[in-house]
Amino acid sequence: xxxxxxxxxxxxxxxxxxxxxxxxxxxxxxxxxxxxxxxxxxxxxxxxxxxxxxxxxxxxxxxxxxxxxxxxxxxx
Amino acid sequence: xxxxxxxxxxxxxxxxxxxxxxxxxxxxxxxxxxxxxxxxxxxxxxxxxxxxxxxxxxxxxxxxxxxxxxxxxxxxxxxxxxxxxxxxxxxxxxxxxxxxxxxxxxxxxxxxxxxxxxxxxxxxxxxxxxxxxxxxxxxxxxxxxxxxxxxxxxxxxxxxxxxxxxxxxxxxxxxxxxxxxxxxxxxxxxxxxxxxxxxxxxxxxxxxxxxxxxxxxxxxxxxxxxxxxxxxxxxxxxxxxxxxxxxxxxxxxxxxxxxxxxxxxxxxxxxxxxxxxxxxxxxxxxxxxxxxxxxxxxxxxxxxxxxxxxxxxxxxxxxxxxxxxxxxxxxxxxxxxxxxxxxxxxxxxxxxxxxxxxxxxxxxxxxxxxxxxxxxxxxxxxxxxxxxxxxxxxxxxxxxxxxxxxxxxxxxxxxxxxxxxxxxxx
Numbered sequence: 001x002x003x004x005x006x007x008x009x010x011x012x013x014x015x016x017x018x019x020x021x022x023x024x025x026x027x028x029x030x031x032x033x034x035x036x037x038x039x040x041x042x043x044x045x046x047x048x049x050x051x052x053x054x055x056x057x058x059x060x061x062x063x064x065x066x067x068x069x070x071x072x073x074x075x076x
Numbered sequence: 077x078x079x080x081x082x083x084x085x086x087x088x089x090x091x092x093x094x095x096x097x098x099x100x101x102x103x104x105x106x107x108x109x110x111x112x113x114x115x116x117x118x119x120x121x122x123x124x125x126x127x128x129x130x131x132x133x134x135x136x137x138x139x140x141x142x143x144x145x146x147x148x149x150x151x152x153x154x155x156x157x158x159x160x161x162x163x164x165x166x167x168x169x170x171x172x173x174x175x176x177x178x179x180x181x182x183x184x185x186x187x188x189x190x191x192x193x194x195x196x197x198x199x200x201x202x203x204x205x206x207x208x209x210x211x212x213x214x215x216x217x218x219x220x221x222x223x224x225x226x227x228x229x230x231x232x233x234x235x236x237x238x239x240x241x242x243x244x245x246x247x248x249x250x251x252x253x254x255x256x257x258x259x260x261x262x263x264x265x266x267x268x269x270x271x272x273x274x275x276x277x278x279x280x281x282x283x284x285x286x287x288x289x290x291x292x293x294x295x296x297x298x299x300x301x302x303x304x305x306x307x308x309x310x311x312x313x314x315x316x317x318x319x320x321x322x323x324x325x326x327x328x329x330x331x332x333x334x335x336x337x338x339x340x341x342x343x344x345x346x347x348x349x350x351x352x353x354x355x356x357x358x359x360x361x362x363x364x365x366x367x368x369x370x371x372x373x374x375x376x377x378x379x380x381x382x383x384x385x386x387x388x389x390x391x392x393x394x395x396x397x398x399x400x401x402x403x404x405x406x407x408x409x410x411x412x413x414x415x416x417x418x419x420x421x422x423x424x425x426x427x428x429x430x431x432x433x434x435x436x437x438x439x440x441x442x443x444x445x446x447x448x449x450x451x452x453x454x455x456x457x458x459x460x461x462x463x464x465x466x467x468x469x470x471x472x473x474x475x476x477x478x479x480x481x482x483x484x485x486x487x488x489x490x491x492x493x494x495x496x497x498x499x500x501x502x
Contacts, residue, residue: 017359017360017361017392018361018364018392018395018430019361020395020398020399020430021392021394021395021429021430024430024431032361034360035359035360036282036359036360036392037282037283037284037359
């Protein structure tokens, strides 16, 4: 899906836990997620802490989306 | 470490007032087992049934398959840290009831449980259709949480297998095999000219009902480590797994691991079997990196020439597999991986979720997406309620006439990644 959307000319950020697979399939902008069963959250945290965590991931993804890249890049 | 493994051939199971093994028949007192299982207050009811090879019987949803074994001599007991005390096993003498198994079934725990057909086309895909199976069908008390139910069913199976195994303690085995692993130093002196090969066994440890236990320790909380292959034969590793039926390693697989068997068979002939490294398959990327780094580091430390890596499950564990392969190869160790494929129903899609040029030697257990048709059988042990829902099934898998059309994934052990299965390209 990442590649097809980019083929249509729209930049894509792939938020994913297993970044090596994202590299293998050819995503250009990659943001690491938390874990496979809960990529965008962490049930071990309180709801308040989790909200902060989620916001950070989304903000990092938005930064990645607006950053020029000349090769596959993982935004740690 | 040396283990003498005695096989007692079982060619029949019958219910009886007394539990015993006599002339190849396993007699089972239902009341004794039922009473033992019902000591667990999480289990509401339990029903035992018997399925013989060739019977028109479908068992589903299957959770685990276990071979009854007993320690005859030497330290420790079967299933250490879980049923027996945690003493180190793998030496002395052990007896196994060969030709039979305990199968746990009943109301579904997760969504990834399997089918064992005792006859017809489905039977050809599972090794467990060739065994005389004592099926333990458990029902949980109302409102029991999934993970508590999984643990209760897991324990019910292990307790039953241990109870039956004890019946073989005083029986003279029909066949005895001896397995011995020397120390590293002795091993190098024994076969200086043979390539030294280690077996890397990956254990499913994704959590959420996808777990494996080593001496009672949840594998997702472990670092990669070493274990003697004979410890596996005494039940040091057990399955607590509701992962896809076709490629999960049941406790039966762990006890009878064919990679271990084959490496022992070649030990001193074509290779020098150094031992087993166990490593996990966790859901955090840092865990995957740490565990695979550790596996490669152990290979380097052992100074092996070759490694055979087996996977369990599919999807993100493909990354653990590829990381292990790439990093072990990176240490200059020739590596072979054993996996299976999810290549789509037509077999044309990419087989693994991850790949690397270092994976030059791959053994496959088959394509789990292959569509199969299983005709109605006369009797169902368990329930057909979940056939549409288990992994590999779809809405409408179970037709009104009782026929099941589903992906091979639904059959327990069909594409096993230890090679313990019946599929072949021939």
